[in-house]
Amino acid sequence: MKRTIITAVVSALSVFTFSNCVQAQNKKSENMEKKILFVVTSHDKKGNTGQPTGYYLSEVSHPWEVLHKAGYKIDFVSPKGGTPPVDGFDLEDPANKAFWENKEYRSKIENSLKPGEVNSKDYSAIFFAGGHGTMWDFADNVELAKITADIYENGGVVGAVCHGPAGLVNVKLNNGKYLVDGKKINAFSNEEETAVKLDKIVPFLLESKLIERGAKFEKSGLWQPHVTVDQRIVTGQNPQSAEGVGEALAEELKKLK
Numbered sequence: 001m002k003r004t005i006i007t008a009v010v011s012a013l014s015v016f017t018f019s020n021c022v023q024a025q026n027k028k029s030e031n032m033e034k035k036i037l038f039v040v041t042s043h044d045k046k047g048n049t050g051q052p053t054g055y056y057l058s059e060v061s062h063p064w065e066v067l068h069k070a071g072y073k074i075d076f077v078s079p080k081g082g083t084p085p086v087d088g089f090d091l092e093d094p095a096n097k098a099f100w101e102n103k104e105y106r107s108k109i110e111n112s113l114k115p116g117e118v119n120s121k122d123y124s125a126i127f128f129a130g131g132h133g134t135m136w137d138f139a140d141n142v143e144l145a146k147i148t149a150d151i152y153e154n155g156g157v158v159g160a161v162c163h164g165p166a167g168l169v170n171v172k173l174n175n176g177k178y179l180v181d182g183k184k185i186n187a188f189s190n191e192e193e194t195a196v197k198l199d200k201i202v203p204f205l206l207e208s209k210l211i212e213r214g215a216k217f218e219k220s221g222l223w224q225p226h227v228t229v230d231q232r233i234v235t236g237q238n239p240q241s242a243e244g245v246g247e248a249l250a251e252e253l254k255k256l257k
Helices: 002-033 057-069 094-100 103-110 142-153 190-195 206-212 239-256
Strands: 035-039 073-077 125-128 157-161 184-186 216-218 227-230 233-236
Touching: 035 057, 035 142, 057 073, 057 094, 057 103, 057 157, 057 239, 073 103, 094 103, 125 142, 125 239, 142 157, 157 239, 184 227, 184 233, 190 206, 206 216, 227 239, 233 239
Parallel strands: 035 073, 035 125, 125 157, 157 233, 184 216
Antiparallel strands: 227 233
């Protein structure tokens, strides 16, 4: 009788332990699926103009607000790591205020990772925030390009808004093709660059470079919201498109489950 009871207890403990292990593993997997890497610029000057720049705050805060509320975990990386320069600092924007006053995420962005500290396998999506600084330090960053290609080829989602797609222009896949080749892509347009009188200042025109890489470029009029989704790539045209990019990223991430 005692042996039967002991056997039953051991069996029950085994089932309980196994169940706990499975739950812990499932929870770990769920957290992994929900992790997103935000990329922001480290560059703080618009060419030789002396004008300050950096990541555009609303292009971080608006997608962050959507994805944070949806339960996704977010990390930050910048080409140089540490505290990146910020532009478009307007705390009358509720999303900007919510982000800037969130102690956890304020600390994360002000202590951003360096590319070499990132394990691409930890992320199901990567998002490139805009700001003119990106035009000087995103395109030629080999480490960021590799991280982006790895996340995409692991079945993840790639997102970018405004000048953020500068981070996509030199990303190549294992088949040797550019990531954007043959895909519908959106970004800050040549007309918008001309309108802000920086078309002769930036190292290249983003729309033209993406087309050169084989992208099927889409755009709307000046400052009009425009979000494009194609083959797990989500891109937005300007700051007005940032929230929409966040919403589209959330929808694409749902499909991964």
